[in-house]
Amino acid sequence: MTKSCVAAASPAFLEAVRQIVGKENVIHSAAELLVYECDAYTLEKSPPTLVVLPNTTAEVAAVVRLCAQYNLPIIPRGAGTSLSGALLPVDGGVMIALTRMNRIIHVDTRNRRALVEAGVVNAWITQAVKSHGLLFAPDPSSQSACTIGGNVATNSGGPHTLKYGVTTNHVLGFEMILPDGETVWLGTTPDGGEDVTGYDLRGSVIGSEGMFGVVTRVLVRLIRSPQSQKTMLGIFESVDDASQTVSDIIAAGIVPAALEMMDQLITRAVEEAYKFGFPLDAGAVLIVELDGLSAGLEKQSQQVIEICRRNKARDVRLAQSEKERTDLWKSRKRAFGAIGRISPNFLTQDGVVPRSRLPEIMRFINATSAKYGLRIPNVFHAGDGNIHPLVLYDERDADQVRRAIAAGHDILHKCIELGGSVSGEHGIGVEKISFMEAQFGRDSLDAMQSLRSAFDPDKRCNPHKMFPGSKRCSDFSPRRQAAV
Numbered sequence: 450m451t452k453s454c455v456a457a458a459s460p461a462f463l464e465a466v467r468q469i470v471g472k473e474n475v476i477h478s479a480a481e482l483l484v485y486e487c488d489a490y491t492l493e494k495s496p497p498t499l500v501v502l503p504n505t506t507a508e509v510a511a512v513v514r515l516c517a518q519y520n521l522p523i524i525p526r527g528a529g530t531s532l533s534g535a536l537l538p539v540d541g542g543v544m545i546a547l548t549r550m551n552r553i554i555h556v557d558t559r560n561r562r563a564l565v566e567a568g569v570v571n572a573w574i575t576q577a578v579k580s581h582g583l584l585f586a587p588d589p590s591s592q593s594a595c596t597i598g599g600n601v602a603t604n605s606g607g608p609h610t611l612k613y614g615v616t617t618n619h620v621l622g623f624e625m626i627l628p629d630g631e632t633v634w635l636g637t638t639p640d641g642g643e644d645v646t647g648y649d650l651r652g653s654v655i656g657s658e659g660m661f662g663v664v665t666r667v668l669v670r671l672i673r674s675p676q677s678q679k680t681m682l683g684i685f686e687s688v689d690d691a692s693q694t695v696s697d698i699i700a701a702g703i704v705p706a707a708l709e710m711m712d713q714l715i716t717r718a719v720e721e722a723y724k725f726g727f728p729l730d731a732g733a734v735l736i737v738e739l740d741g742l743s744a745g746l747e748k749q750s751q752q753v754i755e756i757c758r759r760n761k762a763r764d765v766r767l768a769q770s771e772k773e774r775t776d777l778w779k780s781r782k783r784a785f786g787a788i789g790r791i792s793p794n795f796l797t798q799d800g801v802v803p804r805s806r807l808p809e810i811m812r813f814i815n816a817t818s819a820k821y822g823l824r825i826p827n828v829f830h831a832g833d834g835n836i837h838p839l840v841l842y843d844e845r846d847a848d849q850v851r852r853a854i855a856a857g858h859d860i861l862h863k864c865i866e867l868g869g870s871v872s873g874e875h876g877i878g879v880e881k882i883s884f885m886e887a888q889f890g891r892d893s894l895d896a897m898q899s900l901r902s903a904f905d906p907d908k909r910c911n912p913h914k915m916f917p918g919s920k921r922c923s924d925f926s927p928r929r930q931a932a933v
């Protein structure tokens with residue numbers, strides 16, 4: 450573990466922060482801070498100096514102002530499920546966790562909007578509005594834990610964003626505390642005031658990984674639940690056949706609500722953990738969901754089944770009940786959890802390739818697995834070309850750590866080479882800083898830094914993320930020698 454470079458909180462600062470939020474909402478003992486030393490990217494660890502759990506926007510603003518006065522870094526936190534180390538307190542700093550601000554303030558069914566606090570868990574919104582025939586579309590696989598504030602900061606996607614779009618398409622506006630403590634509202638206001646002229650500052654904050662300020666309340670767009678759904682499981686002999694099916698479905702002009710692939714290793718892990726009835730010898734399975742008006746959906750599902758068969762699907766199972774459909778989604782959304790049974794650690798990659806290059810990248814991942822002697826199961830948003838190879842390793846073995854990092858790097862470089870990107874939805878964090886120049890070029894990075902400076906001239910808000918030259922924990926730790 451690295452040593453925090455920010456001095457321990459001074460007694461005066463600690464007392465002032467306790468005055469704002471109450472003693473019970475401040476965590477500063479070394480043992481308790483260990484809980485906050487990493488997010489779901491567990492390769493690097495470093496504890497914050499202090500964790501503050503405010504209950505109101507006014508408290509967040511007061512804490513941020515205090516940090517500005519003491520020149521301390523601030524790190525906004527949701528549920529800590531980031532997979533790229535976007536939350537890592539590289540140099541320590543004051544972590545402001547929004548998890549106690551978890552109220553759904555108002556649901557406006559007429560205008561299909563909801564005003565929620567940033568710490569509301571993603572899945573709670575749909576639960577709260579589904580009796581009105583509405584839903585919140587972005588559905589990351591972590592949706593039962595991750596928060597709306599985190600979704601805004603990372604512009605999260607999910608299985609159903611193939612048809613419905615990512616977080617930015619479903620967030621109308623939000624309240625944010627700037628790093629100097631000022632409270633601003635960006636985008637459409639809760640009373641319906643549209644902000645359609647001028648720059649889209651709302652859009653520029655979405656995906657900024659907590660580097661522009663602390664989001665406190667969010668106005669989300671709700672959509673109507675589809676009238677009907679058809680969900681099916683295609684079972685294939687090979688990843689190539691399943692990948693070709695993905696391309697053929699899209700080429701036929703069909704836009705499924707979701708199109709997800711699991712390869713053999715992950716299907717086995719899921720089956721062994723949860724017993725959904727998947728064949729253990731299948732090369733790959735595809736979950737295809739169609740939704741919309743009932744009229745026409747039957748014909749479209751027959752078309753999809755036909756395309757699967759043409760690509761040598763061994764079997765195509767259509768969910769016959771809501772329970773069967775829910776079980777299929779459970780199998781997909783619990784896939785990462787199933788890895789816990791087969792490996793002590795895993796590193797999730799999040800590259801993107803053009804859909805037509807899926808077979809090529811999957812073959813490359815297989816070769817990378819052989820090259821580094823590490824298992825790499827795959828479960829991913831195939832319809833978006835957004836791959837999630839899970840590099841399995843054991844963190845107690847330094848050589849395995851080195852090989853896992855190298856394997857991840859090779860895969861991401863290949864994604865760039867194939868005309869894709871190093872992140873589809875998990876962001877850059879500390880993990881992918883070294884890819885930014887290859888992905889964007891110096892001029893674009895300078896432009897991004899200028900935008901960041903407009904929000905945070907002192908670079909105190911979630912520092913050491915995203916930009917080349919930023920420090921990582923590994924700059925201080927022995928892992929640096931282990932890494933490539």
Ligand SMILES: Cc1cc2nc3c(=O)[nH]c(=O)nc-3n(C[C@H](O)[C@H](O)[C@H](O)COP(=O)(O)OP(=O)(O)OC[C@H]3O[C@@H](n4cnc5c(N)ncnc54)[C@H](O)[C@@H]3O)c2cc1C
Nearest residue numbers: 527528529530531535589590596598599602606659664874
């Ligand atoms: C099992 C698993 C499955 C996943 N599946 C998906 C998926 O399908 N799609 C997907 O996109 N992601 C997925 N993720 C990644 C992760 O869940 C998302 O990035 C999510 O949006 C993070 O939300 P969080 O509340 O946990 O944020 P955190 O991890 O707490 O923070 C993430 C980033 O957001 C910033 N942040 C958090 N809250 C705020 C706030 N209120 N104001 C400003 N900045 C803030 C932080 O500073 C940090 O930079 C998955 C993760 C896991 C562990």
